[in-house]
Amino acid sequence: MSKTFKADEVASHKTADSLWIIVDDEVYDVTKFADEHPGGKKILQRVGGKDASKQFWKYHNEGILKKYKPKLLLGAIEGSAKASAAPAPAAAAAPKPVLPKPTPKPAAAAAPAGEKKKSEALEQFGSMVPYGDPAWYQGYHSPYYNETHAALRAEVRQWIEEKVEPYVTEWDEAKRVPEEIYQDMGKRGWLAGLVGAGYQAKYAKYQCASVKPEQWDAFHELVLTDEISRTGSGGFVWNVIGGFGIGLPPVIKAATQSVKDRVIPAVINGEKRICLAITEPDAGSDVAGLTTTAVKTPDGKHYIVNGEKKWITNGIWADFFTVAVRTGPEGSGMNGVSVLLIEKTMPGVTTRKMDCSGIWSSGTTYITFEDVKVPVENLIGKENQGFKVIMTNFNHERLGIVIQCNRFARVCYEEAYKYANKRKTFGKTLISHPVIRLKLANMARKIEGTHNWLENITFQAEGMAEQEAMFRLGGAIAALKLDATQTFEFCAREAVQIFGGLGYTRGGQGAKVERLYREVRGYAIPGGSEEIMADLSIRQAHKVHKALGMKL
């Protein structure tokens, strides 16, 4: 902290011409800011020259200070802890444990997945709001995480808290995220690990600082996705990984080598963008009914593509489109579907941004393909066997949705929990009212249930080959997606109720829950609607268990 002030010096700055206030032992010059203060000028003048910490925390959340500090901060009160402390990195802000630490288990017991799990990560991390973070953040035993997961968690959280969270509402309202953010994720080596197919070291120019490529597992992907979802903005999460996480895996798994070499490095290094285009105005979960056609030219060198795609995340910014097309005759259903890589530079590709209820900064797009000439080398997988490529992609997509929904549900809970501890009604804090505690209890038990099932399925997937995972876990993942979106919906609803009018207002203290409430349907409908998920969960499990020798 560079400059310090005595309290009586601050006290002399209490007029409209020179207006200073103290918040948590730090001194802010709000003279110019007062005119644009959304809460009003007079309210600031009333606390001019004084310690306004109590009033400040009544009306704002942490994000405000992070955002305005660089502009308004003058220094600290002389003799205060703030005066001597160097600003602590956000990720290091977790309180010190007050209870004895849980005893680490012997490495062997904590290492069911083999070599990679060397030791448990038992350090406390985060706000320690009960259930406000997964249990392993709060010092409880877990067989799934080790010190590399903890290191990645800290790395991502610090970045999110400093570079993203203070601006996320602004970006959502502007319906876009600065391009540097996605590029930064590439440079941090994070995109290379988010494709559900191991860390793409071969194509990565950059490497993740806290995890070596050979250590990377599905739980690192879980931690990374979970941490970026703490922003409480589906628009932000889908902006940076929504198109990428589902558009790139088919290329990695089934494209020709020349396409892989051209597309994978550009995308994982954050230089280009990719999206997945399956849904059409008239074909959503019913993939077999899609009508976009790809007809081979007589010389067999190209496909001519015609059709429309709708609700395509990131489409507006994408350089590459992983597109499901019909190469078989009309009525060929799932046996006539192929996947093609179409490029923005190809004549006949047009994109138009769509307006939806939520997830605003994700760039939801309507795409038209008109006589687009696509080289046959851009075929992903085999002709007429694209359905398999699409189906293989679904598990990864759905698990991503589950991770995001689960953290969004937790964000709703955490925000509501914190607010319930500061907001007073009828002379006591909200949390003192049993009816509010009941809401929080029901939120927490649902969130923990989903999270534990998510971890278990992630662990199962780690131990299975892709085809086996598709067969054995497809049903359970569908059920989990259903569970996650319904938990998210419940928690968003209850959090808005706890926030009252602030949860119904865009921006301000209830910004996250207001936004998330609008985003629930954006998760419950795509990637397999709740109805399709419920049906599939039983149908698929029945098929699997019949094959496993089920006796009825």
Ligand code: HEM
């Ligand atoms: C560093 C000083 C401050 C900054 C940067 C600041 C910034 C803001 C911002 C951005 C908002 C919009 C709502 C939001 O995004 O949360 C807001 C609202 C508000 N602020 Fe401040 N503020 C400051 C100090 C204060 C103080 C000291 C008081 C009270 C004495 C105050 C009272 C309010 C009120 C009443 C609202 C409206 C809340 C609502 O809509 O429910 N602010 N402030």
